[in-house]
Amino acid sequence: MKRVRFLLLALFAFTLLALAACAPAATTAPSGTSAAPAATAPAGSSTSGDPILIGIAVAQTSNTALLGQEQVIGAKIAEKFFNERGGINGRPLKLVFQDTAGDEQGAINAFQNLINKDKVVGIVGPTLSQQAFSADKFAEEAKVPVLGPSNTAVGIPQIGEYISRVSVPVTVFAPGAVKAAQKLNANIKRVAVAWAQNDAFSKSETGVFQNTVTDTLKLELVTVQTFQTTDTDFTTQATNIINAKPDLVIISGLASDGGNLVKQLRDLGYKGLMIGGNGLNTSNIYPVCKAACDSLLVAQAYSPELDSQINKDFRAAYEAEQKKAPPQFSAQAFTAVQVFVEALKAIDSKSKLSGMSLDQMRQELNKQIITSGAKYQTPLGEIAFDKEGEVIQKATYVAQIKMNADGATGKFEFLK
C-alpha cells in the first residue's frame, strides 16, 4: 500500500512539474530579442532605476490562447518599444505575465497573483469579456486599474471605477459591418444569425447585430441558430441556415467554431455574403475555413493600413518578428500598455512616482486615465476615455478577407 501511495504521489508531482514546465510561468518577458529595433528609436535614450511593473493577464493556454498569444506579442513589442524611448521618464517598464487560460477561475487566479504577489501598478487583461465579468471585481476591490485589451461586451467599464478598456465596444463597430454588406449587395433582405451561447461576448455581440438588422435597417431576420464555442460539427446549423434562404449570414463566435461554421456553410452551397464578429477577427481562421474564408466581412477596431507614425512603427516591429501584418488583438494589447506608460509619464511629470507608495501610484494612475481627458495617439488611431473608463475611439473599420490561390494564406482587405 505504501508503494502505491508513493507512486501516486510521484505521479502527481510529475504531472505538476510537467504542467509547470509547459505553462508559461509568471515571468517578466524577455524583451523580445528577435524584435527588430524600430526605425525611429531615438538614439541614446536609456532607462535606469527600479522598473515599474505592469501586469499582463491574458490566455496563454486553453483554446483562448489563440487570441492571447497575439496579445502577448503586442504587449512585448510595446515593452521593448517604450523602453527604447526612455521608459517612464527614464525608469524602465517591465511586464509581468500571468496566464489566465480560457476560464473565469484562471483569470481570477492571474489577477490575484498580479495584485498581491507581483505587486503591479496596473493590469492589462483578461482576454475574454466572460472572464472580465468575474476577475475585474478583484482588481476593483484592491483598487488596481485594469485596461481590458479585448473585452468588447456591453457593461465592462461599468464593473467598477478601476475598470477601463481600450477595446471599442461591439455596439460601436458591429453596425458598420452590416452597412458594408449592404454596400456590396444592395438587395439584402433576409438575414440569418448564428451565435455561440456559452460566450458572454458573443451573446452581447449578436444582440447588437440583431438589433441593427431588425430595428435600424428593417431587414428580415429569418433564423437564429445557436452553438457552443467548443463545437466542431455545424452541419445541423448550416443546413438550417441554408434552408431559410438568407442573403446574409452573421456569425458571432470564436475563431475555431466560427471558422468551421463558415466553411461548412460554403461546403453545403451557401453563396451569399457573411459577416464574422470580433471573435473571427484573426488570421487564425485561415486554417479553419481555408478558401471558404474568402469574402467574409469582419468589423475592425484596428487597421494595419492606418497612416500614423506610431502605427507604422508598431507594424514594422510586428512584421519583423511575425512576418505578417499585425492583427487587432496585438494592436490593442500594445495600445493598453501604451496608455499605462503615457498616463504614468504624465503623473510622474506632475509629482515624482518614486515618492509614492504602490497604493498611491495605483490610485493616481486610475485617476489619470479616467479624469484627465487626455488623448492618446495609438496604433488604433486617436483614443480617449470617458469618466466610466469607456474608450472613445474615432475610427472603426470593415475588412473583407481575400484568400490566396493556395487556400491557406490570405489577408484582411480594408474597405473604403
Place this chain on the structure above:
Amino acid sequence: MLYGDGVGRTSVCLDKIGDMNFGLLLQQTLNGLAIGGVYAIFALGYTLVFSILRIINLSHGAIFTLGAYFTYTLAGEAFGFNGVLARAALPLGLPFPLAMLLGAVLAGLTGVLIERAAFRPLRTRNADPLLTLVSSLGMAVLIVNVIQFLVGAEIYSYPANALSILGPLPTAINFGNETNAIPVRTIQIIIFIFSLVILAILTYFINYTRMGKALRAISEDAVTASLLGINTDFFIMLTFFLSGFLGGIAGTLVGLSVSIAGPYFGIAFGLKGLAVIVLGGMGSIPGAVVGGFIIGLAEAFVPANMVAYKDAIAFALLFIVLLVRPRGLLGRSGVQKV
C-alpha cells in the same frame, strides 16, 4: 405535409415545414451517420482496453488529438509561430493517406508507451483500478500540455488537396435535385465509408484471427488464458496499440472534416466516447458501434432551436438508457467475482 416543397414560400412557412422536411431528414441522417462512425471508431479504443483490463483509459482523448498532429507533421506541413517548434516542418511530406496511416501507427505506439508508464507499474502492484484512472488522466494532461508547448495553440488544418488521390471532389454531394437541394458534405460521406471499412476490418480481426481469439480469451479470463499459454503482457500491449491506432485514426478523420482546433480538441471527444461505451455496454464491441451511431444520430436530430444543447441531450439520452438498462444496450451481466 409539404414534403420537399419549400421554394418561394415565406420564411414563416419555411421555418414551420423545416423540421418536417424529408430532405432535411435525409440530410441529418447522413450527418448523424458520419459523425457516429467516428464516435464508433474512437469508442472502440476505449472498449478494447476496458474489455481486457476492466479499466478506462482516460488518456484516449489526448491520443485522438496526438494522432491528428502526427498526421499533420508527417504530411510535411509547417507549424505556426508559437511553441518551441515554431515554423518547423519535415523536409519531405508523405502523401496524405500514408501520413494518416503512419500517424495512427505512431498514436498506437504512444498508447503502448502509456501502458508501460501509467498502467503496467500499477497493475503489477495490484493497485486499485481507480488509481489507474487517475494516472491515465495525468498522462492526458501531460500530452495536451506537451503538444501546446511544442506547437502552440494554433489551429492547424490538412492541405486542401489531402484527398486528391480520390480525384477531384466537390465540396458537397446533392442528394436532391436542382430546385430542392439536399447537400451533404463530401468529406462526411468519405468518413462514413472509411469508418465502416475500419469497423469491418476490426470485426474480422477480433472474431476470425488467432490473435483476435487470444484477445477474446484474455478478456473472458486473463488467468486461465495465461495458463493456456497466451502471453498476456504481449496482448495487453497489442490492445493498447490497437486502441491508440483507432484513436489516432479518429483524430485525423475529425481533423480532416473540421481542422485541428488546438491541443484541447480531443477533450470533448474523450467525454463523448465515454458516453458511447456506457450506452452500448461497457466492453462490448458491437455495443460501441451501436452506441456511436445512436449518439451521432441523436445529436443530428436535435431540434434547430436546441442545437447548442446537443451534448446535454446526448448525455440525457445516456441517462435514460441507463435507467432502463443499467448495463447499456448490449452489455452482458457479469459474474461478480468476490
